[in-house]
Amino acid sequence: MATTAPTPSRVSLYLDLIRWDRPAGTYLLLWPTLSALWIAAQGFPGWHLLFVFALGTLLMRSAGCAVNDVADRDFDKHVKRTAQRPVTSGALSVKAALLFGALLALIAFGLVLTTNTVTIAWSFAALAVSIFYPFTKRFFSMPQAVLGVAFSFGIPMAFAAVQGTVPPVAWALLVGNLFWVLAYDTEYAMVDRDDDLKIGIRTSAITLGRFDVLGVMLFYAAYVAIWAAIGVALGLGVAYFTGLAVAAAIAGWHYTLIRTRTREGCFKAFRLNHWLGFVVFAGVLVDFAVR
Numbered sequence: 001m002a003t004t005a006p007t008p009s010r011v012s013l014y015l016d017l018i019r020w021d022r023p024a025g026t027y028l029l030l031w032p033t034l035s036a037l038w039i040a041a042q043g044f045p046g047w048h049l050l051f052v053f054a055l056g057t058l059l060m061r062s063a064g065c066a067v068n069d070v071a072d073r074d075f076d077k078h079v080k081r082t083a084q085r086p087v088t089s090g091a092l093s094v095k096a097a098l099l100f101g102a103l104l105a106l107i108a109f110g111l112v113l114t115t116n117t118v119t120i121a122w123s124f125a126a127l128a129v130s131i132f133y134p135f136t137k138r139f140f141s142m143p144q145a146v147l148g149v150a151f152s153f154g155i156p157m158a159f160a161a162v163q164g165t166v167p168p169v170a171w172a173l174l175v176g177n178l179f180w181v182l183a184y185d186t187e188y189a190m191v192d193r194d195d196d197l198k199i200g201i202r203t204s205a206i207t208l209g210r211f212d213v214l215g216v217m218l219f220y221a222a223y224v225a226i227w228a229a230i231g232v233a234l235g236l237g238v239a240y241f242t243g244l245a246v247a248a249a250i251a252g253w254h255y256t257l258i259r260t261r262t263r264e265g266c267f268k269a270f271r272l273n274h275w276l277g278f279v280v281f282a283g284v285l286v287d288f289a290v291r
Contacts, residue, residue, distance in 0.1 A: 059111075
């Protein structure tokens with residue numbers, strides 16, 4: 001006699017919606033944000049700001065997942081890897097997903113309210129870019145660039161929270177980080193390229209075509225070069241540049257994973273990318289700690 005799979009609980013559906021069991025996306029947001037906090041404060045930024053930005057990153061990434069799944073629900077059903085997401089499969093309604101995402105964003109905004117008016121003002125721009133991103137796949141050939149802005153907005157907000165202003169160095173760090181996002185999200189897009197071509201989604205992997213691997217490596221190089229130049233300009237030390245050197249080595253290892261363009265290799269490169277961001281943050285942390 002055939003048995004049916006148990007129906008997921010409401011809690012498990014919401015946890016699946018925000019990718020609770022896949023925290024890599026949160027780390028990809030967290031490490032550059034913390035790096036910016038430490039650089040802006042020239043060391044430990046204090047427990048209050050650390051708490052605000054760490055928890056805020058988790059909440060906004062979770063809210064972004066909810067919005068993304070609602071926006072992509074008609075596309076995701078044609079991709080094996082995403083067909084069983086709660087909204088796409090119909091296990092969770094669009095209304096429920098959006099309400100939950102809005103609740104998470106509201107809690108994150110409550111955290112921002114404990115900072116200053118400059119940070120609060122920039123938080124609206126960050127929210128707008130995050131909501132806009134999922135829809136760019138329909139008309140923009142490089143939607144990963146928009147994601148790069150969204151995933152880098154913690155940098156100017158960190159400077160705003162610490163210094164009450166967003167100096168040029170914050171925007172330079174954002175531009176550099178944008179190239180890192182382009183690198184790892186192009187790897188992610190390479191995983192689903194065949195499915196995306198069938199359903200008409202635009203991605204950097206499709207736009208770059210046979211130059212996708214070269215593009216990813218150039219994006220990595222631009223990220224490391226820009227952050228290295230910023231380090232020179234700020235007079236940062238050996239630990240900072242060691243972190244960047246290790247990050248460059250990790251990027252080189254990723255070349256061996258993606259050069260044959262297998263789904264497994266490209267997804268592994270994407271999934272482990274947060275370690276690249278972590279070693280850069282570790283370099284920043286140690287550099288200021290030993291001063």
